[in-house]
Structures are given as structure tokens and as C-alpha cells.
Amino acid sequence: MALRHRLLxxxxxxxxxxxxxxxxxxxxAVLTLLKSTESRIRxxxxxxxxxxxxxxxxxxxxxxxxxxxxxxxxxRDELLEYANVYGNWYGVxxxxxxxxxxxxxxxxxxxxxxxxxxIKKIIPEAVFIFLMPPSxxxxxxxxxxxxxxxxxxxxxxLKAAAEEIKRCGEFDYVVMNNSGGLKQAAADIxxxxxxxxxxxxxxxxxxx
Numbered sequence: 743m744a745l746r747h748r749l750l751x752x753x754x755x756x757x758x759x760x761x762x763x764x765x766x767x768x769x770x771a772v773l774t775l776l777k778s779t780e781s782r783i784r785x786x787x788x789x790x791x792x793x794x795x796x797x798x799x800x801x802x803x804x805x806x807x808x809x810x811x812x813x814x815x816x817x818r819d820e821l822l823e824y825a826n827v828y829g830n831w832y833g834v835x836x837x838x839x840x841x842x843x844x845x846x847x848x849x850x851x852x853x854x855x856x857x858x859x860x861i862k863k864i865i866p867e868a869v870f871i872f873l874m875p876p877s878x879x880x881x882x883x884x885x886x887x888x889x890x891x892x893x894x895x896x897x898x899x900l901k902a903a904a905e906e907i908k909r910c911g912e913f914d915y916v917v918m919n920n921s922g923g924l925k926q927a928a929a930d931i932x933x934x935x936x937x938x939x940x941x942x943x944x945x946x947x948x949x950x
Contacts, residue, residue, distance in 0.1 A: 754939050756843045758865060758947045759783070759850040761931070762858040763873035764903035766885040768919045768927070769852050770803070772873060775928035776850070780935070784842035786851040789815065792830035805835075822949075823853065823860035828895070832857065840949055848935070855906040862912070867945040869938055871931060872913040876920045878904060 763769055777785055789805045791812050800806045812831050815821050824833035834851050842849035853861065858870055875881040882900050910916050915934050919927040938945070 753846075755944055755946055756846050757848045757935075757938055757945060758839065758843070758868040758949075759848065759935065760858050760861055760868050760870045761850060761852045761873060762855050762870070762913070763919075764855070764875065764881060764906045765899050766881050766903070767873045767875045768884070768924060769873055771924055772919065772928050772931065773850075773852055775924065776931060779928075780850075780932065783848045783850050783935075784838070784845075786834060786838045786842070786849055788832055788852065789821070789835055790830060790832045792832070822851075822864065823857045825854065825856050825860070827854055827856075828898070834861070836949065843947060843949060855909055859909075859912065865947060865949060867947055869915070869934070869945070870913040871915045871917060871934060872910045873927065874907065874910060874916050874918050875903075876918065878907075880921060 761769055761773065773785065776783070787801065787803075787805050789807050789812060791807060791809050792804070794800060794804075794806045798804065798806075809831070812824075812833065815833060815835065816824065820836050821833035822836045822839060824831060826832075832854070834853060834857070839849050839851070851861075855872075861868060862870060875884070878900060881903055882896065885896055885899060917927050917930045917934075
């Protein structure tokens with residue numbers, strides 16, 4: 743009875759969600775939908791040295807920074823994870839995650855599969871979600887419509903995607919992003935968030 747009473751009154755500790763999947767699967771589009779409905783979540787913005795695309799906004803899509811500033815974050819051990827992806831550096835700032843958890847707010851970050859694996863070693867109690875394309879063929883079509891990769895780069899991304907999909911078993915949840923199914927993918931992730939909040943034994947996130 744005492745345990746039941748404590749579960750009823752104790753606030754759920756803040757959670758850290760990690761969204762990943764192959765390039766072009768629709769992670770940014772899903773995040774845009776989630777941001778419009780999930781005010782309780784702090785969406786962590788990745789830092790990158792990649793040049794900004796015309797459709798992107800600094801501080802919203804990414805925090806675009808110089809190589810020197812990125813190296814400064816590295817030297818101060820202020821990146822939760824970082825990786826060189828297709829010649830550009832990406833990293834998750836630790837302080838933004840710390841601030842969200844300290845405020846009692848859930849946090850969510852979008853990273854590649856390699857980055858998710860790194861975070862899992864540091865914060866195994868995070869919630870890991872893999873966004874899955876309906877097929878490699880459809881993924882290739884999405885990348886072509888994006889007009890951001892040349893044919894050789896596209897081939898590299900598709901080969902990498904095939905290997906990344908094989909690692910979906912390392913994640914807690916897999917969400918399918920079918921063609922025209924973006925709203926459903928976002929709804930599935932919201933359902934995961936709700937389910938995690940209903941756990942009898944909640945996850946406790948500790949960030950070093």
C-alpha cells in the first residue's frame with residue numbers, strides 16, 4: 743500500500759528521448775510536428791560545423807558554428823556526443839540537456855545512429871527511438887527530392903542507411919515513417935512518451 747501511495751503522488755522524473763534513424767528518413771519533419779504539440783519537452787539543438795542550407799535557420803534547425811568554436815566545446819568536455827558525418831562535425835551540447843533536466847522538463851535530441859550508440863553508453867536510461875523508412879528505395883527517393891546530395895554522395899548515404907537499419911535492435915522503440923504517414927509517426931512517438939510516463943518503475947536520468 744505504501745508503494746502504491748508513493749507512486750500516486752510522486753512526480754515522474756524528467757526523461758531524455760533520443761530520436762535517430764538514417765539520413766532522409768524524416769527526423770526533422772517529425773520533430774517539427776512534435777514541437778507544435780509537446781510544449782513539455784525541451785528540444786535540444788545539435789551544434790554543427792556543416793554549412794547552413796537555404797531552408798534552415800540557425801538556432802532552430804541546428805546551431806551552426808565554426809570549427810574553432812566546436813573544438814573549444816570539445817576541449818571543455820561540453821559535448822554529450824560528437825561525430826564527423828560526411829566531413830562535417832555534429833555534437834550534442836551537455837549544458838542544454840542539464841538545464842532541461844534541472845528544470846524538471848523532458849528533453850529530446852535528434853542524432854545519427856552512431857551518436858545514439860555513444861549516448862547509450864553514457865546515459866543508458868535514456869529512451870531510444872529509431873525512425874524507420876518503409877524501404878531503402880523510398881528512402882532514396884526522399885533523398886533525391888531533397889536535392890542536397892550529388893549521385894556519389896547519395897550512394898554513400900544509402901549504403902550507410904542499409905547498415906544503420908540493421909542496428910534498429912539497439913533501440914527501445916521503432917517507429918515507421920511511411921509515405922504520407924508523418925502525422926502517424928509523430929503520434930506514435932507521443933504514445934511512446936505517454937507510455938514512458940506511465941511506467942511503474944520510472945527511468946532516472948543522470949548526466950555526468
